[in-house]
Amino acid sequence: MRLPRFLSKITPGFKVIDLKEWISKGYIEIYLERESSERKCCRCRHTLNSAKVGEHRVRIRSLDIMQFKTYFEIKRQKHYCSNCKKTRSEHLDFVSIESPTVTKEYAWWLGKMFEFSPVSRVAKFTDNCQMSMWRLDFERMKRMFQHYKIPPIKKICVDEVYARSKKYHAKECRDNQFFTIITDLETSRVLWVSESRNKAALDEFFHVMGADRCSEIEVVAMDQHDPYRASVKEHCPHAEVVWDKFHIMQSFEKALNEERKDIHSALDSKSKLNIMVSGRYKYLFLKKHKDRNRDEQRHFEKVARENTKFYAMDLIKERILHIFYERDESDALWILNEVEEWIEYNKFKNLKSWFKHFIDNWDTIKNYYKYRVTSATAEGINNVIKTTKKRAYGYRNMAYFKLKILQVCGYLNSKYISTEF
Numbered sequence: 001m002r003l004p005r006f007l008s009k010i011t012p013g014f015k016v017i018d019l020k021e022w023i024s025k026g027y028i029e030i031y032l033e034r035e036s037s038e039r040k041c042c043r044c045r046h047t048l049n050s051a052k053v054g055e056h057r058v059r060i061r062s063l064d065i066m067q068f069k070t071y072f073e074i075k076r077q078k079h080y081c082s083n084c085k086k087t088r089s090e091h092l093d094f095v096s097i098e099s100p101t102v103t104k105e106y107a108w109w110l111g112k113m114f115e116f117s118p119v120s121r122v123a124k125f126t127d128n129c130q131m132s133m134w135r136l137d138f139e140r141m142k143r144m145f146q147h148y149k150i151p152p153i154k155k156i157c158v159d160e161v162y163a164r165s166k167k168y169h170a171k172e173c174r175d176n177q178f179f180t181i182i183t184d185l186e187t188s189r190v191l192w193v194s195e196s197r198n199k200a201a202l203d204e205f206f207h208v209m210g211a212d213r214c215s216e217i218e219v220v221a222m223d224q225h226d227p228y229r230a231s232v233k234e235h236c237p238h239a240e241v242v243w244d245k246f247h248i249m250q251s252f253e254k255a256l257n258e259e260r261k262d263i264h265s266a267l268d269s270k271s272k273l274n275i276m277v278s279g280r281y282k283y284l285f286l287k288k289h290k291d292r293n294r295d296e297q298r299h300f301e302k303v304a305r306e307n308t309k310f311y312a313m314d315l316i317k318e319r320i321l322h323i324f325y326e327r328d329e330s331d332a333l334w335i336l337n338e339v340e341e342w343i344e345y346n347k348f349k350n351l352k353s354w355f356k357h358f359i360d361n362w363d364t365i366k367n368y369y370k371y372r373v374t375s376a377t378a379e380g381i382n383n384v385i386k387t388t389k390k391r392a393y394g395y396r397n398m399a400y401f402k403l404k405i406l407q408v409c410g411y412l413n414s415k416y417i418s419t420e421f
Helices: 104-114 119-126 130-145 199-209 226-235 245-266 272-276 294-306 308-321 329-346 349-360 376-391 398-409
Strands: 014-022 027-034 052-065 068-081 086-089 155-162 178-184 189-195 219-222 240-243
Touching: 052 086, 052 104, 104 119, 104 130, 119 130, 130 398, 155 376, 178 199, 178 376, 178 398, 189 199, 189 398, 199 226, 219 226, 226 240, 240 245, 245 308, 245 349, 272 294, 294 308, 308 329, 329 349, 376 398
Parallel strands: 027 068, 155 219, 219 240
Antiparallel strands: 014 027, 052 068, 068 086, 155 178, 178 189
């Protein structure tokens, strides 16, 4: 029986000796036989001896023909390999490297589906074993990772994402429950994933990059995490660190809310103002003036008339919220001088502590006005990672989870790396 043209490319060197169509069961069996007598070792690819030692039947799934599942049935022979000094099975060119039960074309098609769909859904859709599909995906990503190269980069951002909830042992540090995510600011793709959020996690990325490529990095956006800053200072001498403005404003809002709590605790428990600054109104004072509706603005004006400190807090808040919209560093310093006077005049202890920390790190914060970068890209990537984690109902294997992040959010997929090596 002559092999159809589209199948001859899938199984080179074989001929069809029989074909069975099981229409009621929904699959087709194609029985193949090697045309030439020469056989290669499945391990070393050395030519095997001609004397057959044994054989075993193998069933290999291929791409479906129409709505029917397609299987190749082959008697795989065993011969003695003079190079390995052992009896080996013959090598089959069309069988996938990741799994001996599927063809290369079928494994490629499954791999494309793994890039946008959970393994459980792919297994159910293709009527395959879920564990077998998981192993195929894992082995495929590991093989692609061997050829993974970090592209040229100049601007990166560093952030952490919560990876797992359970500790491996009781004495483990909480930092090891996170992943460090390094993202390219220009392409918005993940470059590297390291376990933990300590200094060693970021050091791993810079060691992979090498000293020459680290010297090409111009700016690194991050939150106020000291280990990350220390790692950048050690490995990237020419890079400028930019603290993310959203994390800075988050710490400011926390200090502002602490001031509200202090004023509230000093009020008489039976006073009307006590009720007006707590409960459902406590977050009203953190809102921007333009975001408040008419009722909220009227409520704030009533509170400000009763206690002028709330009015002063609102003025400080509005000025600080606009500091990152200023044209340059000099305009921002002018606002900071004004805010410092208001804080001193009203004796805001929490805001004074926050302001001192802000000014002490001004050499880092002012870099924002030069580069205008934030870690907002990394925060968006974190949302994608969390969605990927929920879609799979969590990951137990952290190595697989790291590769999956690079596959979904980075360059470890068929768009950037060929699966044929």
